[in-house]
Amino acid sequence: MADGEYPSVKPLSANIGEYDVIFLGYPVWFGTYARPIGGLLRAQSFDGMKIVTFCTFGSGGIEASTQDLQKKMEGSEVTQGFGIRNAFAERDAASVVNKYLIEAGYKDGSVDPLPAFGDHHVCTDEEQEIFHQACDDYQFPFGKPADVALREMAEYTEYEFNVVSAAGSSTVYVVAPKAEGAKPEFTRVVR
Numbered sequence: 792m793a794d795g796e797y798p799s800v801k802p803l804s805a806n807i808g809e810y811d812v813i814f815l816g817y818p819v820w821f822g823t824y825a826r827p828i829g830g831l832l833r834a835q836s837f838d839g840m841k842i843v844t845f846c847t848f849g850s851g852g853i854e855a856s857t858q859d860l861q862k863k864m865e866g867s868e869v870t871q872g873f874g875i876r877n878a879f880a881e882r883d884a885a886s887v888v889n890k891y892l893i894e895a896g897y898k899d900g901s902v903d904p905l906p907a908f909g910d911h912h913v914c915t916d917e918e919q920e921i922f923h924q925a926c927d928d929y930q931f932p933f934g935k936p937a938d939v940a941l942r943e944m945a946e947y948t949e950y951e952f953n954v955v956s957a958a959g960s961s962t963v964y965v966v967a968p969k970a971e972g973a974k975p976e977f978t979r980v981v982r
């Protein structure tokens with residue numbers, strides 16, 4: 792990456808020109824799409840095509856990699872799809888993909904609309920504890936939660952923590968299931 796290199800990839804076996812929408816999937820590496828995707832884009836034109844991104848990540852979410860692909864693939868219409876933490880991929884990917892396909896209109900069905908987050912307020916001790924339960928066992932520390940906003944769903948509460956650390960500020964999303972004894976988990980960190 793430091794040398795600006797993109798590993799080459801095997802040529803695609805499908806004729807992508809036959810498809811209306813291309814779902815472009817990758818793991819996130821160093822805050823963006825994995826370098827071999829850059830190799831694919833050198834070898835294969837996606838000009839004029841509709842692209843939907845999807846990815847797995849350790850913590851960092853899909854937003855930055857999609858924005859980078861939108862800049863890199865100027866001739867294509869690149870839309871943000873869905874991302875999931877690698878740690879939850881096996882457990883949750885099927886439902887995350889299904890929900891995305893319905894929301895984006897690729898599949899019939901209905902999903903409950905998400906309510907907006909409430910106002911941000913200074914974290915209470917209880918909210919700090921939820922943050923620590925969700926984040927402290929991750930390999931990298933995120934920093935100290937400063938303020939938080941909440942939204943309530945039927946089965947869980949979602950928290951939007953603004954976090955400060957020596958490296959800067961970030962927003963950490965945590966879900967706390969309402970089921971008895973279920974542990975809060977962070978879903979992504981937006982820097």
Ligand SMILES: Cc1cc2nc3c(=O)[nH]c(=O)nc-3n(C[C@H](O)[C@H](O)[C@H](O)COP(=O)(O)O)c2cc1C
Nearest residue numbers: 817818819820821822823847848849850851852877
């Ligand atoms: C070289 C490398 C760099 C990575 N950098 C990031 C990163 O910056 N942010 C992040 O959230 N995850 C990062 N990860 C975690 C990967 O996104 C995660 O391991 C991957 O999505 C899992 O998919 P895979 O099993 O197909 O590799 C990195 C992983 C590797 C191997």
